[in-house]
Amino acid sequence: MRFLLRAIRFILPIVVLGGCIVVTWWLLSNPPVQEKKDIPPTLVRVEGTTLNKTTYELRVRSQGTVQPRTRSTLLPEVSGKIIEISPSFRPGGFFAAGDVLMRLDPVDYETAIVVTQAAEAQAEVVLAEEQARADQAVENWRAMGRTGTPSALVSRAPQLAKAKADVASAKAQVLKAERDLERTTIRAPYACQVLEQAVDLGQFVNSGTTLGRIFAVDYVEIRLPLPERESQYLKLPHAFRDQNNPAEPALPVFLKSVIAGKTVMWEGKIVRVEGALDEQTRQATAVAQVTDPYARRADGKPPLTIGAFVEAEIVGEPLEDVYIVPRAAVRAGNEIILIDRPQNTLRRMTVDPLVSNEKHIVVSANAKKAPKEGDVLCLTPIPFPADGARVLPTVDGQIEAGPVKDGQAEPKPSPAVGKKETT
Template sequence: MRFLLRAVRFILPFVVLGACVFVTWYLLKNPPPQEKKEMPPTFVRVEGTVLNKTEYELRVRSQGTVQPRTRSTLLPEVSGKIIEISPSFRPGGFFGQGDVLMRLDPLDYETAIVIAKGTLAQAEVMLAEEKARADQAVENWRAMGRTGTPSALVTRAPQVAKAEADVASAKAQIMKAERDLERTTIRSPYACQVLEQAVDVGQFVSQGTILGRIFAVDYVEIRLPLPERESQFLKLPQSFRDQSTATEDGAKVFLKSIVAGKPVAWEGKIVRVEGSLDAETRQATAVAQVTDPYARRADGSPPLTIGAFVEAEISGEPLRDVYIIPRNAVRAGNEIILIDRPQNTLRRLTVDPLVSNEKHIVVSASAAKAPKPGDVLCITPIPFPADGARVLPSIDGQMEADTAKEDKPAGKEPPMMVKPATT
C-alpha cells in the first residue's frame, strides 16, 4: 500500500504536465475564430464661408510724434534792460502775430533819435551854405569875363556833394535810431505758444542773449513712416523740380492718442513726402498736417500737444474685386484652406496678399494664385490639414449634407464625428 502511494505521487506531476502540453498544443492548432471589425473614417467638423468679391476701404497704419511746423529761439536785436514782460510770456502762454512779448528800456534809443535829428539839421545847414557858395563862385567866374563851362572846382561840386552825403547820412542815422527804438518792443513773429522763458524783468540783455523759445500753433506736423506694400495704394503728393505736384490734395489721416486715460481723435491730411528714404528701414516718410490743433473743440477734447505720440490711419484708395480673409483662417506662409464641394475635401492654397493687418488679409481676385468666386474658405484652425482630406463643413451657418453616406457600404455604421483640435 505504501508503495502504491509513492508511485502515485511520482507519476501524478507528469500526468498534469502532459495534460497542459496537450491542451496548449490543441489550442495552437485550433485557434478560435476572431471577429474582424472595420474602423469607420473620422471626419472633422469645421466652419466655412463662401468667398465673394468685395470692395475694401484701405487704412494704412503708422505712428509718429507731433512736431511744430516752426520753432524759433527769440534773440534781441538791440541791447537794454527789460522793463516789462507780458503776463502770458510763460511756458504754455499763447500769443497772436504781432503781440507784445516784452519791452526793453527805450531811453538810450530815444536819445539817439534826438542826436541824429540834430546832426541832420547841421548837415542841412552846411548843404545850404555850400550851394550858396557854389552859386556865388559861378557868378564871380562869369563876372571876370570868362566864357564856356566852369570846372567842378569853380562850381564847388565836390563840396556840395559832400554836404549832400552828410545830409543823407544824418537821415539814415535817424532811420536806424527809429528802428532800434522799435526793436526795444519785442513782438511775436507769428501766432505761437511759449515753450521756454529764459529772462525776466530787470535783466540786461544784449544781442545774442536768448530770451525764450516759441513754436507756431497754426498747424502741427507728424512724420509717418509708410510701409512699402501699402504705400502704393495711397494718394501721396509728390514734388518735382518744376515745383509742380502730382496730386493737389493728400490723403486724409485719422490720428488717435490716449490723453489723461481717454482716447482722443483728430483729423489731418498728408501734405508732402520727404525726399529721401530712411537710412535704416528704407521706408518713405510722409508728413501729415493738422490745422489749428489748439482750438477749443465742441466735445471738450484736449488739444494735440507738441511731443505727443499718436497712432495714425491713412485713408487709401478703395481696393476693388478683392477677397477679405480673416486672419485666423490664414496659416504660416500666407496659406489658406479651401473646401471643395460637393465631396467636402480640403485643398491648401498659398496666396499673395495686397495688404494685411492683425484682423484680416486682402487678396486680389485677379491674382494668379487666388481663390475663385464661390470657393469655400475653411475658417476653423486645423493643425495638420492634408490635401484631399474629407471634412463635415458648416458653411455660413448651414450644415452640409454628409456625402460620406453615399459611399458607405450596406450594413456599415455611419462615420464617427470628432471635434477638431484647436490652436
C-alpha cells in the same frame, strides 16, 4: 515503496510538461474567431465661410509724433533792461502775430534819436552853406569873363558831394536809432505758443540773449513712415520740378491718440512726401498736416499738442474684386485651408495678399494663386491639416450633412454654439 516515490518524482514533471505542450499546440491550431467591425472615420467639426468678391476700403496705417511747423528761439536785437513783460509770456501762453511779448527800457534809444536828429540838422546846415559857396564860386568864375564849364575844384563839387554824403549818413543814423527804439518792443513774429521762458521782469539782456522759445500754432505736422506694400495704392502728393505737372491733391488722414484715458480723433491731410527715403528702414515718409490744432472744438475735443504720439489711417484707393480673409484663418507663410464640397475635404493653398493688418488679409480674386468665388474657407485653426482629410463643416451657420453610411447620410448634428464671427 521508496522506488515508487522516485519513479513518481521523475515521471510527474514530464507528464505536466507534455500536457502544457499539447494544450499550447491546440490553442495555436484552433484560434478564436475575432469579430470584425468597420469603425467610421472620426470627423473634425470645423467652421467655414463662403468666399465672395467684394470691395475693400483701404486704410494704410502708420504712426508718428506731432511736431510744430515752425519752432523759434527769441533773441533781442538790442540791449536793455526788461521793464514790461506780458502776463501770457509763460510756457503754454498764446499770442497772435504782432502781439507784444515784452519791452526793454527805451530811454537810451530815445536819447539816441534826439542826438542823431541834431546831427542830421547840422549836416543839412553844412550842405546848405556848401551849396551857397558852390553857386557863388561859379558866378565869380563867370564874372571873370571865362566861358565853358568850370572845373570841379572851382565849382566846389567835392565839398558839395561830401556835404550831401554827410546828410545821407545823418539820416541813416536817425533811421537806425528809430529802428533800435522800435526793437525795444519785442513782438510775436507769428501766431504762436510759448514753449519756454528764459528771462523775467527787471533782467538786463544783451543782444543775442535767449529770451525763450516759441512755436507756430496755425497748423502742426506729423511725419508718417509709409509701408512699401500699401503705399502703392495711395495717390501721394509727390512734388515734381515740372510746374505744368502738379502734385496729386492732398489725401485725407485720420489721427488717433489717447488723452487722459480717452481715445480722441482728429482729421488732417497728407500735404507732401519727403524727397529722401529713411536710411534705416528704406521707407518713404509722408507729412500730415492738421490745421488750427489748438482751436476750441464744439464737441469739447482737447487740442492736438506738440509731442503727442498718434496713430494714423490714410485713406487709399478702394480695392476691387478682392477676398477679405480673417487673420485667424491664415497660417504661417500666408497659407489658407479650403473645404472642397460635397466631399467636405481639406485643401491647402498659399496666397499672396495685397494688403494685411492684424485683423485680416486682402487677396485679389484675379491673382494666379487665389481661391475661386464660392470656395469655402476653413475658419477653425487645425494644427496638422492634410490635403484630402474629411471634416464636418458648418458653413455660414448651415451645418453640412454627415458621412455616408450604408448608402444613407447620417442625420445632421445640432447646430454649433457660439459660431465664430468673421469680418
